Amino acid sequence: MSCSADQTANPAPLGLLGFGMTTVLLNLHNAGLYELNSMILAMGIFYGGIAQVFAGLMEWKKGNTFGTVAFTSYGLFWLALVALLVLPRMGLAEPTSTGGMVAFFILWGLFTAALFAGTLAMNLATQVVFGSLVILFGLLAVGDALGDPTITRIAGWEGLFCGLSAIYAALAQVLNEVYGRTVLPLGEKNAA
Template sequence: MENIYSLKDQTANPGPLGLYGFALTTILLNIHNAGFFPVNSMIMGMGVFFGGGAQFVAGVMEWKKGNNFGSIAFMSYGAFWLSLVFLWLAPILGAEKPDGNAMGCYLGIWGIFTLVNFIQTLKGHTVGKLLFGSLTLLFFLLAAGNFTGSEQILNIAGWVGIVCGSIAFYEASAIMINLRFEKNLLPL
């Protein structure tokens, strides 16, 4: 007998919102890391509102859907963007600016967290493996660049970050396009 009291989830898929928030912000920051322009208000604005805010909202929506991985990933990386912008702005409020060792530790711990997420993607789509694999590499390169003060490592990290953000952009686009056309036009 059918349960007449069950509800059908008709809420939107929050994945593309979170992925686009991650993708666009990551690409822009890593164009900076690749050496094309300095950190400026454009990157900070994207970091707070799209990288931070939109991803955090997507994470809450994933939680509501019961998606543990999506919830933790989006809320955590949303908080990453908010905390990163805070680290850049806190010296204006009188806080000490983090040195290379402090930033290396900050980015390294995010690399370890991302490695744990990467391991979870091994039981999923190829694009998720590519995304979290490249993000893990990105965090460890950024940590190494900050620990050593090497502009060359940071520039390489920038290119890895552009690729990583582009993978996230592709994944978000594939989900949206496949959903709209009701078939898998773009493989995941």
């Protein structure tokens, strides 16, 4: 019985781009630059949601538990967030209370903080993505709890940083693989 090397592609760039691009678009809204609209909701369903779930399943196939849990969870986060926004508009559910959204963001922030602890064994780019996401969830929770649009706008700008850092990490992986060398550094840990 022969074992062949894994020839499947790295699914992380797909998951990071789905997360990053959707995060950037939503946080342009949070920063006050435009209204919540169908473009953001569509990205939340398809690229932030479904594409990340696909990436998580591909990470499972590669045996990467961290990637499986992260991408599948955040893909389902985006689908849940869109449902929280759309179901009440369709008359299918009552709108979520402020306290409910605060709890939603706190729980996702705690989950992300646990994953951030796992990134400490990974490259710096991944640490930046998860660390800035912990901060984003905290700001969103505080902004909702206080009903303070200024904090939500600050969260929007911080969310732009988070999303752009994920896009950078994704494109760095793609370009580094294509060129077979470090084109965009990820801040890799030194090999022991």
